[in-house]
Each structure stands twice: as structure tokens, then as C-alpha cells.
Amino acid sequence: MEMVKFIHTADLHLASPFQGLTKVPGQLWQRVYDSTFVAFQKIVDAAIDERVDFVVITGDIYDGERKSIAAVNFFNEQLGRLADRQIPVFLCYGNHDFQPVTATNQSLPANTHVFGNQVATVDFKLTDGSRVAVTGFSYGQRWIEQDVAKQYPIKGPVDWQIGLLHGAPYQAGADNHYAPFTVAELESKHYDYWALGHIHKHQQLAAAPPIVYSGIPQGRHKNEAGSHGYYLVHSQGSRLVPEFKPVAGIGWRTVNVNLDDCQNQPAVDRAIAQAATADAAGQLQLCAVRISTSQPRWRLLVENDGLLSHLQARLGMRESIDWWPYQLTLAACAQPTNLPALDQQYWDRAQAAVFTPENLAAVIKPLVKHQPLYDQFIDHQDLTEFKQRAVDLINERENHQDEN
Incomplete structure (x- = not known):
């Protein structure tokens, strides 16, 4: 089997505003603002240093359909650096930077292939003669509720086939706005690697073949804590092995x-x-x-x-x-609960049943009239604070009753 090495990244969210920061001094604000740019520049540096065969970017390059001039210019400059080293780039747009893709509205360097709004496959050869196919599509609208993965073809007569998919696993009872799929469905295509985008926490949904979210390279608010970066993917025999590389500053x-x-x-x-x-x-x-x-x-x-x-x-x-x-x-309370009348077992069961992403989304949706804000909540929700606040309120009520 021929050798191959590439980088998988997604959800760059260039020029995205950071949330939850106030009264920030100028020198700190500039560092925060620059951080999404710096993270992607590090990824491009790595692509050049590692001499990868190509780079894939799976959606949400920008934070919204209205792209800042600074973000567009920076992205083009970085793609140009890759073009100077003859490193191809394959990208698709996601639910944040959705757009109709035509031959005339994409002013990117010649090394960059942008997938259109319908599923398509690009077949090319590496310098060693091995054949690679990359399959993907770009969002033409904010929400895509149909299972687009059904339209992806079975692996063709190539050495390596990579699928680009910006979407979320199907959840029963949920809205499923983002090209819902199942792991079994992706596995049935017999691809060698699935490069996923949309979920901001890096993770592998399956190992054979790797079905991987690269996550966001730079977390932008408190619900995006933890390590962030990209995946360097290389071949070992007949399989592809992803290796996570942190870049967040x-x-x-x-x-x-x-x-x-x-x-x-x-x-x-x-x-x-x-x-x-x-x-x-x-x-x-x-x-x-x-x-x-x-x-x-x-x-x-x-x-x-x-x-x-x-x-x-x-x-x-x-x-x-x-x-x-x-x-x-x-810190309002040191223990998970401080309720003498509440059996811990029943509390745990109730907590698991009540605090779910679906229930939280159902509560928030009527309150959030601006669709991008609701999308942002759905993308980045974290139940930890909601659970803790509920416990605090219950404890406060119980303590007040004890005092009376």
C-alpha cells in the first residue's frame, strides 16, 4: 500500500468574537482577537514542515456568512503559502459559512478545491503514483435536515478515499438540523477516513475506519475548554492513523x-x-x-x-x-446535593432524565428569536452550569425552609 500523509482540520471560525470577556486591556484583547488566526497559521506551518500530501478543511472556516475582509485576506494568504509548496487543499463550507458555490464566486488560490452544494468526488494522484479520492459537499443553507451521507458513493477503485462531512450524528427526538448521519452508515461506505466538522470537541467516533471530529483549533468561550488543535493523519500499512496535535494559544x-x-x-x-x-x-x-x-x-x-x-x-x-x-x-455548595429529604438514587435518575440537550434546547428555543444565536447555543451547549444552578436553588430553598 502506498504512503500518504495529510492534515484534517475544521471549524476555524476565523475572526470569531470571544464571549464572556469584559473590561479587557488592549494588549490582551488583541491577543484574544488574533488567536483564531494564529491557530490556523500554526496548522499551515505544520503542513509545510511535515510536507503533507494535502490538507482537508471541513466547514465553518468563517464564523458567519458575512465574512470580514481581514479573515478572507488572511485565509487566502495561508492557502497561498500552501500553494507555493504544491500542497493541495480540499474544503467545504458548513452551517456558519454556508453559501451557494459557483465557479465564479470562489476567488481562492489554484491549489484549493471547494466542494459545491451537491456531493461530489475529486480523484487525483500523489507524487508516488497512488490514487486518492476526496468526497464532500458544502452547505448552501444554514440548516440541512436530510441525511446527505446517503448520497456519498461507495469507495471507488483508489488507494485511499476520504469523506468530508460537516454534520452531527442523528439523535432520536432532536431537531437534527445538521446533515444527520449514523456511524454505521459511514462505515458502510468503506472509506479509509472520515474527516468530520461541526462538533468543536476533538474526538473519534470509530477507529476502523477512523471517523473523526478534529474540533475547533481555538476555543472561544468557557464551554470550549480543553485541548484544541488538528489531526495529522498518516498511513500505516493499509490503514490511516490520526494523531492529534494541539495548537490553541x-x-x-x-x-x-x-x-x-x-x-x-x-x-x-x-x-x-x-x-x-x-x-x-x-x-x-x-x-x-x-x-x-x-x-x-x-x-x-x-x-x-x-x-x-x-x-x-x-x-x-x-x-x-x-x-x-x-x-x-x-461556590454555593460543597456537596452535589444537601437535601435530607431527597434520596440520592432518585435524584440521580431525575437529573439524568431532565438535564438533556434536547430538553434544554426546547426551553431555550422560544426565548431566542435570532436564529444564529440559537444555532450557536445548539453548537456549544454545556449542561454543567445548568445542573449546578438547579442544585444551588434547591439547596437554598431547603435551607430557607429549615430556618423557618
Whole structure:
């Protein structure tokens, strides 16, 4: 079997606004704004350094159908760098940057193939003579509810076939707005690799063949914490092996800090800074800090936002900022539940039944009139805060009843 090596990336969201950041000093704001660009530039650097055979980009290159001039120019420049090294690029558009694709509205370098709004396959040869086929399509509208994967052909007479699909696994009872598919359906095509886009957490849905979400290269809000990057895919015998490579320069994290042993303000500052920067590995850390303490003075400083303002003011005077607190809250309860009348087993069952993406979406949808905002919620929902807030409210009610 001939050798092949390529990069799989998706969901670049170039020039995407970061959410949840206020009162950010200028030098930090610029670094945050540039981070989606820097992440993609690192991917292009890797493609050149690794001398890959090609690059695939599976949708949501831009954050919306209205693309900024800066983002378009930057993307074209990076594709041009790949063109200078004779590295082909195969891309499709997703639900955020959906558009009708015609021969006249794509002003990209000649090395770049843009898939149209119907499923199509590109067949080409590598320098060693091996044949590769890439199959995909671009969104022509924001929502695609039909199972487009059905239209993908069975693997043809090639050495390697890669499928590009921007979509989400089918979920019973859900809206399924994003080209829903099943893993079994993709496996039935006998492709060698599925390069997925849309889900922002990198993950493999299957191993043989690899069915892989590359995730977003740079997380943009607190629900996109964790490691972000791309996949370098290379052949081993008759199979393709994906290797995750992190590139995000900014990380989001929630840190828990106990201030009971802190007797003065410098001790508080050190405790929070140490928790915020632990294992940062050179990343700028954007932090939500949860404070637990029995000391009234520290609790008051958190409640009136005095501690948050103090930390932001001190950090804002630095030339180099390695962490930034965007939120400080008091930890409302130390235990999962504090309800003497509630059997834990029944609570766990109720929690699993109530806190589901489908139920949460049903509640939010009537409240969000602007469709892109609803799409953004569906893309990035995280149930952790909703669960914790529900527990806090129940505990507050029980405590109030006990006092009465």
C-alpha cells in the first residue's frame, strides 16, 4: 500500500468574537482577537514542515456568512503559502459559512478545491503514483435536515478515499438540523477516513475506519475548554492513523480556590494566581474562579465584585499577561446535593432524565428569536452550569425552609 500523509482540520471560525470577556486591556484583547488566526497559521506551518500530501478543511472556516475582509485576506494568504509548496487543499463550507458555490464566486488560490452544494468526488494522484479520492459537499443553507451521507458513493477503485462531512450524528427526538448521519452508515461506505466538522470537541467516533471530529483549533468561550488543535493523519500499512496535535494559544478553565487559610490580600492573590496558571504550558488562561471560604471579608469581596476588579486592575498593568479572570463566584455548595429529604438514587435518575440537550434546547428555543444565536447555543451547549444552578436553588430553598 502506498504512503500518504495529510492534515484534517475544521471549524476555524476565523475572526470569531470571544464571549464572556469584559473590561479587557488592549494588549490582551488583541491577543484574544488574533488567536483564531494564529491557530490556523500554526496548522499551515505544520503542513509545510511535515510536507503533507494535502490538507482537508471541513466547514465553518468563517464564523458567519458575512465574512470580514481581514479573515478572507488572511485565509487566502495561508492557502497561498500552501500553494507555493504544491500542497493541495480540499474544503467545504458548513452551517456558519454556508453559501451557494459557483465557479465564479470562489476567488481562492489554484491549489484549493471547494466542494459545491451537491456531493461530489475529486480523484487525483500523489507524487508516488497512488490514487486518492476526496468526497464532500458544502452547505448552501444554514440548516440541512436530510441525511446527505446517503448520497456519498461507495469507495471507488483508489488507494485511499476520504469523506468530508460537516454534520452531527442523528439523535432520536432532536431537531437534527445538521446533515444527520449514523456511524454505521459511514462505515458502510468503506472509506479509509472520515474527516468530520461541526462538533468543536476533538474526538473519534470509530477507529476502523477512523471517523473523526478534529474540533475547533481555538476555543472561544468557557464551554470550549480543553485541548484544541488538528489531526495529522498518516498511513500505516493499509490503514490511516490520526494523531492529534494541539495548537490553541489560549485556554479556558474553571478553577476552584479555597481562601480559608489566606490572612491578607497578597495571600489571596497568590492562591488564585497559582490555581489559574497551574499546568498552563505557555497558554494564556482565561479563568472562571469559584471561591470557597468561611471568612466573611473574602466572601463580601467576591459578592460585590471587589476581588474581581482588584485582580483585573493588577493584571492589566502588566506588559505580559499569562492569565485573566473573567468571572469570580462563590461556590454555593460543597456537596452535589444537601437535601435530607431527597434520596440520592432518585435524584440521580431525575437529573439524568431532565438535564438533556434536547430538553434544554426546547426551553431555550422560544426565548431566542435570532436564529444564529440559537444555532450557536445548539453548537456549544454545556449542561454543567445548568445542573449546578438547579442544585444551588434547591439547596437554598431547603435551607430557607429549615430556618423557618
